[in-house]
Amino acid sequence: MKALDGPADIFSRWEGAVAFRLFADQSDPTLTVPEQIAAQVGDRILSGRMAPGERIGEQELADEFAVSRGPVREAIRMLEREGLATVLARRGAIVTELTAAELKELLEIRAGLFELVARKLAVNPSADLLAMLDAGVARMQVLAQVPDAGDEYAETTYRLLILCARQCGNSRLQRMLTALSLQTLRYSKLGLASVARRQRSADLWQQATQALRAGDVERMVSLTRLRIEESGQESIRQLEGHAHD
Secondary structure, three states, rough: OOOOOOOHHHHHHHHHHHHHOOOOOOOOOOHHHOOOOOOOHHOOOOOOOOEEEEEOOOOHHHHHHHOOOHHHHHHHHHHHHHOOOOEEEEEEEEEEEHHHHHHHHHHHHHHHHHHHHHHHHHOOOOHHHHHHHHHHHHHHHOOOOOOOHHHHHHHHHHHHHHHHHHOOHHHHHHHHHHHHHHHHHHHHHHHOOOHHHHHHHHHHHHHHHHHHOOOOOOOOHHHHHHOOOOOOOHHHHHHHHHHHO
């Protein structure tokens, strides 16, 4: 897809600070060998290069990264903790399957955590926060019109959510929301695949930003929950449809 031009690209100023990958928020930038392997395999899973249910071969990864199987096993355990890998008895590890039941649980928790972030931000929204939200919404409004921009739109909403969490003043809340949002990123891409869904999502982001600027906390929280619920419902519909194919 062609790069964005014009006012919407102002969001690049902020988005470069967020990577949708494992350990992106780790305070120590030096990763151990297992963490480096987990981060790279995690990138493949999140980008869709490794499909749900695909086998994660220990020996193949050991050969690729020129290490023994020990660091690979540790990396797989890290991926399992993050919900990206599933270890099956006597069968090894696979990329975690996307299920409607799992998504419902994740979205319920994620919506609650982001409500906490929203309420903390609403106490004293800074000019930088509002400028960032305006730029992010402008980017999403552009991506909402592009037929093949579903993945990029979902990644933009992920970055904007994490950037908001970083300004809430609670590092533990930020880390929890970051990890949970990483798990739901693959689901978000399903729920935001259509132009109509992205247009609706961008509209709700814009309304919530306006409510924040006006000091209407309850409306902002309500709009945020509605956005998460609607995208989640579409993701669940897509998952259930695939299950019946």
